[in-house]
Amino acid sequence: MSSTMSIRTVAKALGGYRRTPIAFRLAVAFLLLVILVALAANWVAPHDPDAVDFAASLSGPTAEHLLGADQSGRDVLSRLLYGTRTSLIGPLCVLVIATALGAAFGLAAAWFEGWPDTVLSRITDIMLAFPGLLFAVFTIAILGRGLPAAVVALGIAFYPTVAKLTRSVARAELRRPYIEAYRLQGLSGLHICVVRVLPNIAPVVLGYAVVLFGDALLGLAGLSYLGLGAQPPSSDWGLAVSEGQLALIQGHFLPALVPAVAIVLTAVAVNIVGVRAADLIAGEEPA
Amino acid sequence: MNEGLTVGSVSRRFTHTGPPAVDRASLRIPPGHSMGLVGESGSGKTTLARMITGLDRPDSGTISMQGHDRTRASRRARERRRRAGEIQMVFQDPYGSLDPRLSVHAAVAGAARLAGVPRSRCGDRAMELLDQVGLTEREAVARPRTLSGGQRQRAAIARALALEPDLLVLDEAVSALDVSIQAQILTLLNRLRTDTGVSLLFVSHDLAVISQVTDDVLVMYRGRSVEQGPTARVLLDPQEEYTRLLLACVPGPGWDPERVGALRREFTESEREAGRA
Amino acid sequence: MSLLEMSHVTLGLTVDGIGRTLLDDVTVSVDRREIVGLVGESGSGKSTAARAAIGILPAGARLSGKIAVEGTDALGGSPAELRRLRAETVGMVFQDPRSSVNPVWPLGTFLTESLRVNLHLSREESTTRVLDALNSVGLRDPEQLLSRYPGELSGGMLQRVVIAAALAAEPHLIIADEATSALDVTTQADVLAVLRQAQRERGLGMLFITHDLHLAAAFCDRVLVMYRGRIVEEQEGAALFEHAKHPYTRALLAAVPGIRTPHEHPEGGAPA
Numbered sequence: 085m086s087s088t089m090s091i092r093t094v095a096k097a098l099g100g101y102r103r104t105p106i107a108f109r110l111a112v113a114f115l116l117l118v119i120l121v122a123l124a125a126n127w128v129a130p131h132d133p134d135a136v137d138f139a140a141s142l143s144g145p146t147a148e149h150l151l152g153a154d155q156s157g158r159d160v161l162s163r164l165l166y167g168t169r170t171s172l173i174g175p176l177c178v179l180v181i182a183t184a185l186g187a188a189f190g191l192a193a194a195w196f197e198g199w200p201d202t203v204l205s206r207i208t209d210i211m212l213a214f215p216g217l218l219f220a221v222f223t224i225a226i227l228g229r230g231l232p233a234a235v236v237a238l239g240i241a242f243y244p245t246v247a248k249l250t251r252s253v254a255r256a257e258l259r260r261p262y263i264e265a266y267r268l269q270g271l272s273g274l275h276i277c278v279v280r281v282l283p284n285i286a287p288v289v290l291g292y293a294v295v296l297f298g299d300a301l302l303g304l305a306g307l308s309y310l311g312l313g314a315q316p317p318s319s320d321w322g323l324a325v326s327e328g329q330l331a332l333i334q335g336h337f338l339p340a341l342v343p344a345v346a347i348v349l350t351a352v353a354v355n356i357v358g359v360r361a362a363d364l365i366a367g368e369e370p371a
Numbered sequence: 372m373n374e375g376l377t378v379g380s381v382s383r384r385f386t387h388t389g390p391p392a393v394d395r396a397s398l399r400i401p402p403g404h405s406m407g408l409v410g411e412s413g414s415g416k417t418t419l420a421r422m423i424t425g426l427d428r429p430d431s432g433t434i435s436m437q438g439h440d441r442t443r444a445s446r447r448a449r450e451r452r453r454r455a456g457e458i459q460m461v462f463q464d465p466y467g468s469l470d471p472r473l474s475v476h477a478a479v480a481g482a483a484r485l486a487g488v489p490r491s492r493c494g495d496r497a498m499e500l501l502d503q504v505g506l507t508e509r510e511a512v513a514r515p516r517t518l519s520g521g522q523r524q525r526a527a528i529a530r531a532l533a534l535e536p537d538l539l540v541l542d543e544a545v546s547a548l549d550v551s552i553q554a555q556i557l558t559l560l561n562r563l564r565t566d567t568g569v570s571l572l573f574v575s576h577d578l579a580v581i582s583q584v585t586d587d588v589l590v591m592y593r594g595r596s597v598e599q600g601p602t603a604r605v606l607l608d609p610q611e612e613y614t615r616l617l618l619a620c621v622p623g624p625g626w627d628p629e630r631v632g633a634l635r636r637e638f639t640e641s642e643r644e645a646g647r648a
Numbered sequence: 649m650s651l652l653e654m655s656h657v658t659l660g661l662t663v664d665g666i667g668r669t670l671l672d673d674v675t676v677s678v679d680r681r682e683i684v685g686l687v688g689e690s691g692s693g694k695s696t697a698a699r700a701a702i703g704i705l706p707a708g709a710r711l712s713g714k715i716a717v718e719g720t721d722a723l724g725g726s727p728a729e730l731r732r733l734r735a736e737t738v739g740m741v742f743q744d745p746r747s748s749v750n751p752v753w754p755l756g757t758f759l760t761e762s763l764r765v766n767l768h769l770s771r772e773e774s775t776t777r778v779l780d781a782l783n784s785v786g787l788r789d790p791e792q793l794l795s796r797y798p799g800e801l802s803g804g805m806l807q808r809v810v811i812a813a814a815l816a817a818e819p820h821l822i823i824a825d826e827a828t829s830a831l832d833v834t835t836q837a838d839v840l841a842v843l844r845q846a847q848r849e850r851g852l853g854m855l856f857i858t859h860d861l862h863l864a865a866a867f868c869d870r871v872l873v874m875y876r877g878r879i880v881e882e883q884e885g886a887a888l889f890e891h892a893k894h895p896y897t898r899a900l901l902a903a904v905p906g907i908r909t910p911h912e913h914p915e916g917g918a919p920a
Contacts, residue, residue, distance in 0.1 A: 260468075261462035261463075261464055261467045261468040262467060262468050264426055265468060265530065268424060268425070268426065268455060268459060269534060270451035270453075270455035271451075272448060280470065284470070284471065412832055550689065550859065550860075550900060550903045551903050553903065554902075554904070579905070616834060617833065617834070619837075620833040620834050620836065622860070622865070622866035623862060623889070624865075624889045624890075625886075626867070628837045628838070628844060628867070629841040629844070629845070631834070631838070631841070632837060632841040635834050635838060
């Protein structure tokens with residue numbers, strides 16, 4: 085996904101080290117706001133996001149609808165605020181699936197070496213080469229549409245990079261003498277990998293996983309836009325952009341623009357924070 | 372003999388062509404004895420030591436401890452734990468041999484737990500062991516990151532001893548330490564041998580270390596056992612050309628590196644003539 | 649004029665707000681045709697002193713005293729003077745040959761690079777010098793070595809190549825910082841023989857840094873023992889074994905008791 089790569093470059097430039105901490109602080113503040121809104125949407129949103137009111141259809145910004153209304157008369161602002169929920173939970177679930185799968189694959193490949201490593205690594209390579217979106221479409225074709233299916237699909241599509249990172253970090257860690265000391269104590273491979281190695285490499289892996297959040301956000305929004313993810317009447321931002329296309333054609337851009345801007349801002353903010361967090365975590369690696 | 376370590380004609384190969392890493396090596400360490408394994412890089416001494424501990428497996432030959440055969444890997448956890456109580460190892464690199472996440476005390480207590488010490492007693496047992504190796508309470512609760520090389524090696528020794536092994540293998544365990552610290556650790560190991568009766572296998576390239584702490588020594592070169600015998604005798608009256616070469620390399624009064632170079636060339640020549648170079 | 653003259657050098661550094669003295673009133677001199685040993689354990693300051701000799705100081709260091717190489721001030725010199733010092737006057741050999749040589753390039757590039765860039769020698773001239781140097785360190789068939797890669801050589805051979813590179817610039821002073829510590833004992837003796845022969849033939853001065861007191865006493869003409877940034881003893885090499893004065897030196901000697909070896913008893917066999 086080349087769009088995510090360039091966003092990450094921007095994020096790295098903006099959030100890089102001590103040069104512009106302002107961007108970092110802004111990003112953190114923005115994300116905190118998003119989380120707050122997600123939790124408090126019930127109280128903050130002026131309208132029920134699903135409330136249909138054809139009288140207000142495609143009205144511009146008014147006192148009643150601060151950001152206007154879409155073609156069904158639903159309040160754009162309220163839909164924006166409620167949309168924070170799927171936009172946060174969705175990518176989080178993708179992260180959990182990708183990290184769990186990736187860590188398991190990576191650790192197993194690192195511990196066993198030899199042909200199990202080859203088999204696991206080739207599977208991962210194939211998954212990596214396969215376009216994520218295409219894979220997601222196939223998976224959804226099997227599992228059916230909806231946010232859960234999209235989340236599972238993307239989780240599987242994202243695991244390869246986590247697996248590769250885990251494998252290389254785990255391999256380095258497993259070479260260290262203290263691991264052999266554990267083997268000499270009679271501990272099993274499974275015990276050593278899960279109880280001893282995993283906590284030691286977790287900081288690096290988690291640091292990377294955080295950066296994936298932004299990718300997951302964009303990916304899910306894209307799938308929802310295509311109608312494969314969140315389904316109506318969800319307030320999901322990706323879905324809202326898709327639905328807002330009709331309004332766009334009729335000359336009203338707010339119903340599509342507002343959620344689109346929200347997606348971009350959140351993805352950028354997550355990347356800035358994530359990149360910085362990953363650097364900090366990696367810097368604190370124990371000797 | 373049922374007692375102690377017996378290694379019978381053990382071989383190991385890593386490549387199909389070229390000399391084996393270990394070629395039919397045999398040795399015996401009676402209980403309470405201290406043995407040295409001397410050689411340069413490529414001699415096979417580390418490979419042999421690893422096979423003795425079980426970290427690597429021989430292609431042929433037998434290894435047994437206290438009469439129990441341990442040549443092949445064991446799948447059963449119970450057997451693995453039993454073997455852990457027979458032979459333990461202290462590694463060369465003090466900076467990688469301790470789990471960075473655990474305090475020294477936690478690492479030793481964890482090992483004691485595996486040795487069967489009841490959970491409630493593990494902490495005390497760990498403190499006993501750490502005291503035995505000369506670490507203070509303050510050092511005990513520290514993470515390895517904050518300790519010096521010498522302190523980390525002491526902690527590694529304590530952790531190994533927690534499993535109450537009959538044999539402790541030290542793989543270049545003092546090579547990375549300053550000379551004065553090295554001397555302290557060697558004194559400690561001698562004392563532990565007297566106090567606990569544990570036998571020692573010292574792998575080292577450093578003849579001075581070997582001369583200080585071992586009763587017997589096995590000299591290896593390119594996988595082969597070159598000479599074996601009581602340390603004092605081998606160092607004073609070496610029978611083999613390679614042993615003499617090794618000794619000639621030790622700097623002392625009147626040492627002449629050019630003469631050593633000549634000896635080395637002679638040795639390489641005789642190896643070539645024997646068809647082994 | 650001495651090759652290397654370090655007079656009353658004191659070097660301080662502030663780390664995490666705490667002032668530390670790395671070198672304390674250190675005086676070292678090396679003349680032509682002499683091998684001077686600098687011995688100490690970790691933290692003694694020996695490597696710091698070696699690097700200071702060619703003007704490499706840790707960032708933010710405060711220094712007092714004089715450091716001169718063949719009369720050139722190593723501290724206050726212009727960048728051009730310093731470059732000439734490091735490229736022409738002084739040759740350095742470090743501990744780990746694999747870190748000293750770029751593994752990606754053939755050895756010929758490594759060997760001739762400094763000669764061509766710093767000394768502005770032509771390709772032919774630099775190749776001649778390099779082949780000469782490779783011969784003098786006892787490497788047979790030097791021509792084919794030029795096209796080989798560092799990974800193809802053993803540690804001992806590679807360290808000889810590094811020494812050849814240092815010699816090719818025809819320096820007057822060689823600084824060897826733990827140059828044999830990473831090598832096997834038999835290889836160490838070989839490499840030291842090479843170093844000593846090159847030193848004798850070319851009349852070089854050498855500063856030999858090591859943690860091994862016995863080695864320094866046996867190999868060097870004069871030995872300085874360092875402890876915590878200070879020089880605690882200075883003696884002729886051979887005399888150190890019997891006549892060490894400072895308690896630290898004695899302790900170091902005692903920590904590694906000499907084993908009775910045949911070369912102390914040239915007849916071989918047990919002593920009478």
